[in-house]
Amino acid sequence: MEHFENVCMQVNSCSLSGVAAFFAGIPKAVIVLNSPLWCYYNVLKQIEIDGNTAQQIFCTHLDNTSLIYGTEEYLLETLQSVKKECTEDITVLCIENSCAVTLIGDDIAAIAKKAGFSCPVICLDSGGLKGDFWEGYQFAVDAYFSQVKTAGKEKKIPRTVNLLGCSVTYQNYYNDLTELKKLLGVLGYQVLTCPGCGSSVEEMQHIGQAELNIVLHEELGLTLAKKLQNDYGTPYLNRLLPYGIAGTLEWLQAIQDFFVVDDQIEFQQIEQVATKYKEKAEKRLQKLRNIWGDLNFYNVVVSAPVSIALPVAKAIKEEWADCANVYAILQDGKMHSELMVPGIIVIDGKNDSIRIQTILENLAGGLLVGCSNDRSLLLQAKITTVVCQNICSPNYDEVLLSESPYVGFQGASFLLENLWNKYIEMKKLEKF
Amino acid sequence: MNWKSWYLNMEINKAKYRFSDTKCSSCSMIGVWRAAGYNDKSVIIFHSPKACAHVTRELDVSSFYYDLARGCGQRSRGILLASNLQDQHSIFGGEEQLFACIEYAAKQYQPEYIMIANSCVAGIIGDDTKKVAEMAEEQVGIPVLTVPCYGFLDKNPYYAGYYYAAYALIDRFMTAKPKNKNKVTLIGDISEITHHELARYLQYFNLEIGGCFPSGLSLDKIKQIPASAFIITVGGKVGKTEHLWRIANLLATRFSLSVLQDAFPVGLANTAKWLGTIGEFLDQPELAVQAIEREKCYLDAGSTVFRKNLYHNHTAIIIGRSLEFFNPEWLFEIIVYANLRVDSIIILNVVAEKERDQLMEAIKRYTDAPIYLEKDFSAEFTALDFVLTTHELKKNSVKQFIIPVFPPYGSNGILRSLQQLSELKQRKNHIGRSICGTF
Numbered sequence: 096m097e098h099f100e101n102v103c104m105q106v107n108s109c110s111l112s113g114v115a116a117f118f119a120g121i122p123k124a125v126i127v128l129n130s131p132l133w134c135y136y137n138v139l140k141q142i143e144i145d146g147n148t149a150q151q152i153f154c155t156h157l158d159n160t161s162l163i164y165g166t167e168e169y170l171l172e173t174l175q176s177v178k179k180e181c182t183e184d185i186t187v188l189c190i191e192n193s194c195a196v197t198l199i200g201d202d203i204a205a206i207a208k209k210a211g212f213s214c215p216v217i218c219l220d221s222g223g224l225k226g227d228f229w230e231g232y233q234f235a236v237d238a239y240f241s242q243v244k245t246a247g248k249e250k251k252i253p254r255t256v257n258l259l260g261c262s263v264t265y266q267n268y269y270n271d272l273t274e275l276k277k278l279l280g281v282l283g284y285q286v287l288t289c290p291g292c293g294s295s296v297e298e299m300q301h302i303g304q305a306e307l308n309i310v311l312h313e314e315l316g317l318t319l320a321k322k323l324q325n326d327y328g329t330p331y332l333n334r335l336l337p338y339g340i341a342g343t344l345e346w347l348q349a350i351q352d353f354f355v356v357d358d359q360i361e362f363q364q365i366e367q368v369a370t371k372y373k374e375k376a377e378k379r380l381q382k383l384r385n386i387w388g389d390l391n392f393y394n395v396v397v398s399a400p401v402s403i404a405l406p407v408a409k410a411i412k413e414e415w416a417d418c419a420n421v422y423a424i425l426q427d428g429k430m431h432s433e434l435m436v437p438g439i440i441v442i443d444g445k446n447d448s449i450r451i452q453t454i455l456e457n458l459a460g461g462l463l464v465g466c467s468n469d470r471s472l473l474l475q476a477k478i479t480t481v482v483c484q485n486i487c488s489p490n491y492d493e494v495l496l497s498e499s500p501y502v503g504f505q506g507a508s509f510l511l512e513n514l515w516n517k518y519i520e521m522k523k524l525e526k527f
Numbered sequence: 528m529n530w531k532s533w534y535l536n537m538e539i540n541k542a543k544y545r546f547s548d549t550k551c552s553s554c555s556m557i558g559v560w561r562a563a564g565y566n567d568k569s570v571i572i573f574h575s576p577k578a579c580a581h582v583t584r585e586l587d588v589s590s591f592y593y594d595l596a597r598g599c600g601q602r603s604r605g606i607l608l609a610s611n612l613q614d615q616h617s618i619f620g621g622e623e624q625l626f627a628c629i630e631y632a633a634k635q636y637q638p639e640y641i642m643i644a645n646s647c648v649a650g651i652i653g654d655d656t657k658k659v660a661e662m663a664e665e666q667v668g669i670p671v672l673t674v675p676c677y678g679f680l681d682k683n684p685y686y687a688g689y690y691y692a693a694y695a696l697i698d699r700f701m702t703a704k705p706k707n708k709n710k711v712t713l714i715g716d717i718s719e720i721t722h723h724e725l726a727r728y729l730q731y732f733n734l735e736i737g738g739c740f741p742s743g744l745s746l747d748k749i750k751q752i753p754a755s756a757f758i759i760t761v762g763g764k765v766g767k768t769e770h771l772w773r774i775a776n777l778l779a780t781r782f783s784l785s786v787l788q789d790a791f792p793v794g795l796a797n798t799a800k801w802l803g804t805i806g807e808f809l810d811q812p813e814l815a816v817q818a819i820e821r822e823k824c825y826l827d828a829g830s831t832v833f834r835k836n837l838y839h840n841h842t843a844i845i846i847g848r849s850l851e852f853f854n855p856e857w858l859f860e861i862i863v864y865a866n867l868r869v870d871s872i873i874i875l876n877v878v879a880e881k882e883r884d885q886l887m888e889a890i891k892r893y894t895d896a897p898i899y900l901e902k903d904f905s906a907e908f909t910a911l912d913f914v915l916t917t918h919e920l921k922k923n924s925v926k927q928f929i930i931p932v933f934p935p936y937g938s939n940g941i942l943r944s945l946q947q948l949s950e951l952k953q954r955k956n957h958i959g960r961s962i963c964g965t966f
Binding site for chain 1: 582591611
């Protein structure tokens with residue numbers, strides 16, 4: 096039975112954006128959208144977070160004529176612009192077709208060849224007919240690692256890891272990545288690459304040198320982890336992301352367990368840091384608890400991709416707040432994740448918009464950790480007594496300037512601090 | 528700093544986004560959604576991949592917050608479905624899929640009507656949407672409307688989608704009604720702020736707005752449109768109002784309604800002209816004279832501080848749009864009213880060659896300032912307080928006022944623009960950045 100859904104309840108985008116998101120995370124990569132301008136605008140809107148990605152993305156500006164006579168002329172003209180405007184060496188060129196172009200069957204690889212680029216050129220069909228944002232990212236990963244030569248099977252470097260499934264389009268990705276590298280560094284692990292999130296083409300050539308691949312966002316990185324296991328024999332670890340203090344310890348412990356580290360001194364240091372963070376929070380919150388009571392919500396909704404929704408929901412339920420019901424709306428619809436958490440009510444964000452609507456309409460007095468889309472739904476339903484925290488895109492109503500991560504010990508403090516402050520503000524408004 | 532180094536410093540040749548307005552830049556499905564969506568009792572179906580509907584929703588979310596920040600944002604979110612076209616439908620067609628989607632919409636939401644917007648994909652694979660809609664309507668017993676547009680494949684796709692959605696609503700639901708002499712219907716895609724501004728003007732003539740067709744109106748209100756005293760087209764922008772005129776004229780022809788569509792209250796002269804036209808139309812010119820005088824006082828009183836702050840400020844104008852999307856009259860009215868000094872005008876390369884001469888001629892009617900093409904400038908500059916530009920420039924340190932495609936309406940629109948320029952001038956140099964000249 097085909098599912099039809101009111102998309103106003105959902106957060107997703109086109110695989111055109113997903114493909115662009117992966118390549119936008121590679122230094123000096125160029126993306127050419129063989130598409131109408133409309134699709135280009137929407138990809139830019141999705142991809143451009145820090146205001147500097149636009150220079151990487153070109154568009155062939157297709158019109159209806161191009162669908163009759165083919166897109167060759169448009170594409171060649173755009174590729175000439177790329178050559179003219181990109182004065183620095185391009186490391187990889189991605190040309191992706193939108194859905195309309197996919198249907199007319201232009202051989203873009205052959206057209207691109209005529210333009211004579213010396214860098215690797217990856218051509219792929221993308222667009223809505225092929226899939227959504229998350230699928231698009233995986234198409235890009237698959238195309239990249241199938242078509243760009245790597246160094247092959249190399250000798251593993253001890254205590255090294257790759258971080259898979261990161262995206263420059265994920266909110267706070269940079270701070271989170273920095274924090275994770277720092278935590279891993281404390282335990283003596285070196286991060287070799289983060290494909291699609293800052294690693295260069297040269298760095299990714301040696302992706303096979305890592306002893307372990309750590310999947311951060313499974314909706315983006317699990318497929319690559321399996322491929323790398325198959326191609327290079329690199330095992331992978333897919334665990335709940337380290338949200339909350341307990342979650343961080345569990346994540347680090349899982350890595351320690353993989354490497355079978357005998358020396359527990361380093362981990363004890365980590366545990367001591369965790370205890371310090373925990374004690375500091377307890378002491379500082381004590382006074383406020385006496386005034387405002389405990390952080391208490393009857394209903395909690397966490398709406399995000401699976402890799403964020405599940406661990407955040409767990410941290411809220413087990414560490415940050417008292418709550419009766421915790422719902423995790425999986426925006427990417429990954430209902431068969433191996434990381435499911437007992438006690439969390441999981442909702443398919445791609446196929447259950449009626450239920451999402453019902454849950455949001457009953458959230459007064461509750462907590463929403465999600466994005467601006469969810470918040471707009473609450474406001475449009477005139478539900479204003481909800482503590483809200485944005486944790487993923489789209490984000491149009493919260494500013495994020497600090498270097499505070501969401502993950503790790505610092506992230507736990509940052510999110511808990513935000514939740515408390517917003518809770519207190521809400522309590523104050525309730526009284527007046 | 529000489530002109531060349533200033534120019535290079537701004538990286539004017541690297542306007543942030545690569546686009547020209549000569550190519551198709553929109554989609555008819557968005558036009559259909561803007562015209563017929565935002566109504567809890569209707570369902571819009573995009574006969575498209577699901578992603579097209581997601582993209583539309585994302586635009587709505589940002590637009591919701593934009594309105595909210597300006598004290599509006601009361602519009603319903605509406606119900607938007609997609610028929611979820613996938614790869615296999617390009618071979619076997621998507622008509623069955625669309626039929627199933629209509630059935631689902633009818634069963635799940637029991638809407639007053641369903642409207643279908645076609646994607647470029649549906650157009651290319653050649654689905655007969657109209658036939659599917661007729662068959663489905665027979666089965667579900669709810670009106671199922673269609674538009675003859677296909678994604679970006681039409682000429683001016685957004686406007687085509689918008690017009691044909693309105694056409695379908697008129698054709699299907701409107702019948703002649705006795706006239707209500709105090710109710711006016713607006714035709715256009717306007718913000719709540721513009722709506723309030725126009726309501727304020729119409730009060731001078733003891734008129735009230737019955738509705739703004741077609742966007743966001745309930746079926747009951749749509750059915751009442753033929754009872755209007757007359758119609759005013761107010762949306763759109765320079766050169767892009769044809770679709771609104773067509774809607775207005777269709778209503779006029781079918782229901783013997785008078786239409787006011789000569790001027791738009793954008794800028795000083797046009798606001799006065801607009802009020803005058805209403806006065807003449809109602810045969811009450813004295814009310815128009817009073818209204819114009821009161822608006823002038825309102826504007827002068829509200830703008831004193833801004834004009835003082837902006838007096839003789841130096842600026843340059845950078846234009847990357849053809850006249851179809853650029854209104855020099857409005858811009859130069861603001862410049863004259865605020866007493867700004869225009870040191871130079873630069874036409875960006877993105878303006879098509881055939882349109883440059885026309886653009887330069889139009890600008891020369893308002894100013895003696897030197898005009899340069901981006902590629903061959905030579906003038907000298909000392910210092911600028913800010914630039915007025917159609918394209919956001921890459922360099923952050925330059926204070927930029929982004930010239931809106933849709934200039935804000937009426938006296939409050941002018942005040943808003945002056946306030947923004949004033950704020951821009953006061954902005955600390957190191958912050959730079961741009962300010963968008965819309966409401």
